[in-house]
């Protein structure tokens with residue numbers, strides 16, 4: 001859709017990236033790190049002061065003490081952390097429970113590692129987890145379950161009930177958890193984020209994956225990290241050692257100090273809430289219908305009242321005719337389920353949103 005958007009000179013609310021500038025102080029810190037000579041390989045697990053800063057953040061947010069030397073690994077992005085977690089644990093034929101719809105990298109990551117994705121549909125239109133269905137999907141071959149909250153593409157946020165269901169689900173099993181928490185701070189409507197890091201019985205079997213790109217509005221940095229207990233981190237690093245090996249040093253040096261100011265990430269929910277509410281308010285005059293979302297920087301809309309076309313056809317026509325790109329949500333389904341829903345990214349400047357909504361009004 002981004003390719004089509006560029007070609008049609010359309011406004012791209014499809015791909016998830018902010019179009020406003022990132023924090024100038026952080027940019028300065030990266031420049032400074034380069035000028036100060038931090039331009040060689042960082043240690044394989046990550047720049048030690050950054051690992052320390054992350055451990056402090058985890059302690060203060062999730063009340064979990066993690067060892068920065070043995071339980072955190074800096075990775076080139078959240079997606080790489082997820083991929084590496086799968087490579088670490090999967091053997092041919094192992095089954096992984098994946099929700100349908102899901103972020104698009106999970107299934108290819110599982111398959112390329114010899115695993116078998118077992119999809120469990122989320123309820124429509126709430127996109128809640130039906131734990132009865134999850135239990136029905138469990139077999140002797142279930143090796144892992146991948147969770148993602150806040151959820152891309154739907155913006156659903158998992159609840160304390162989900163955490164308790166998950167605890168019961170994995171209890172007395174060897175099932176691993178891969179938890180994609182890249183939107184940990186983009187959480188709206190006063191909802192809390194329930195991290196695997198907060199629950200020792202879940203963390204003991206988890207790879208918890210994060211992305212600095214999502215937190216600091218710099219998706220192009222492709223820098224993230226994986227937090228896992230020592231016994232899992234040791235194995236994770238055996239894969240990482242002979243793949244990326246280490247990540248871009250100057251950004252790690254800059255983030256080591258920038259991360260210490262919690263105001264930067266604690267202000268994100270409020271900042272994003274304003275953007276989401278502004279987008280929703282303007283869109284309320286259109287024929288699109290907002291579905292409930294509480295997290296991530298995506299808002300999904302049903303266009304059932306506008307057209308019966310399949311979502312891929314509708315989205316393509318919308319770019320060509322109205323000059324706004326959005327992602328058809330069926331693209332995130334293994335089943336191809338099409339509920340006539342589009343995903344819009346609202347992490348955009350006010351001018352971008354104004355311009356896009358003006359066009360969407362005519363659809």
Ligand SMILES: Cc1ncc(COP(=O)(O)O)c(C=O)c1O
Nearest residue numbers: 077078079103152182211213224
């Ligand atoms: C759910 C989810 N996980 C992971 C990522 C990727 O993170 P990164 O760019 O750090 O690899 C994205 C990016 O869109 C995402 O939406």
